[in-house]
Amino acid sequence: MSAAKRLVMIAILVALALVLSVVESFIPLAALLPGLAPGVKLGLANIVTLSALFILPWPEVLTIVVVRVALSAALGGGFSAFLFSLTGGLLAWAAMCPLVYRAGKYLSLPAVSVIGALAHNFGQLLVAGLLTHTIAIVYYLPVLVISAAATGMIVGLTTGLLLRALARTGQIAMTDRLAAFVKS
Amino acid sequence: MRRGDKVLIVALLALVLAWLPVRAALERRRGETAIISLNGQMIREIKLDQLKEPLQFTLTTPDGRGYNIVRAEPGRIRVIEANCPEQIDVHQGWISHPGQSIICLPHRLVIRIAGGKGDVDSIIR
DSSP, X not given: OOHHHHHHHHHHHHHHHHHHHHHHXXXXXXXXXXXXXXXXXXXXXXXXXXXXXXXXXHHHHHHHHHHXXXXXXXXXXXXXXXXXXXXXXXXXXXXXXXXXXXXXXXXXXXXXXXXXXXXXXXXXXXXXXXXXXXXXXXXXXXXHHHHHHHHHHXXXXXXXXXXHHHHHTTSSOOOHHHHHHHOO | OOHHHHHHHHHHHHHHHHHHHHHHHXXXXXXXXXXXXXXXXXXXXXXXXXXXXXXXXEEEOTTSSOEEEEEEETXXXXXXXXXXXXXXXXXXXXXXXXXXXXXXXXTTEEEEETTSTTOGGGOOO
């Protein structure tokens, strides 16, 4: 991929992730699913993180995550929200990177994104615990595990559809790691 | 469905199933004491089982800009009103069992019912 195309690709993906964050903030999960732990997010921006791992080298995906989080915080949300997004995004990226490159034979895309969502949620629990100096939030662990599984499935399936479409139309190269996940 | 997928499913199920009996055991005991802390410092302790009538008070953040109105009734406690942006603490409603907590992150407020796994000896400094 040429340097110019790479730059444009990063910009498009950051913008996409931002839009997904905004759209997701309009869905009132707390109202639709009462009783769920507060702070449960769909994590749609992870569609971009996961897809990007197949399109660009992994360090550049880190750039996308950090820039997206920074812009998202600049657009609205306090310091706490920024810390949450950052930890969640970084941990999800860190968990999914090795899996994308090595686990194509053993895991499906939804499984990888579920693990990413688990890392994301765990990161958020960690930040919440550190900010409030208690581990009382551990009470919410099982709910977050279940929600990570649900949202991870959605993200993984969507990512699969996106990547297959991009590969089929020649927008992205069929790299080894992509082939491992997409071709069975 | 690949090999690793099944392992993941089993692992997650195991995790959730292992937690359920713990949670059930916690919920069987009605909470006695609510511990309220701001910025990690315990500022108030309310014995919910000894309350005769409702108790309502307002907590303000150190910078004076944030507030939470807390109401304690016999056996339960909640945040009635607050000026934080997401209102997550208000939406949570009543808590009454050990281990349950209401957290208002922007105001660094934690209301926890003591007696469960999150008891005094597990506060992280």
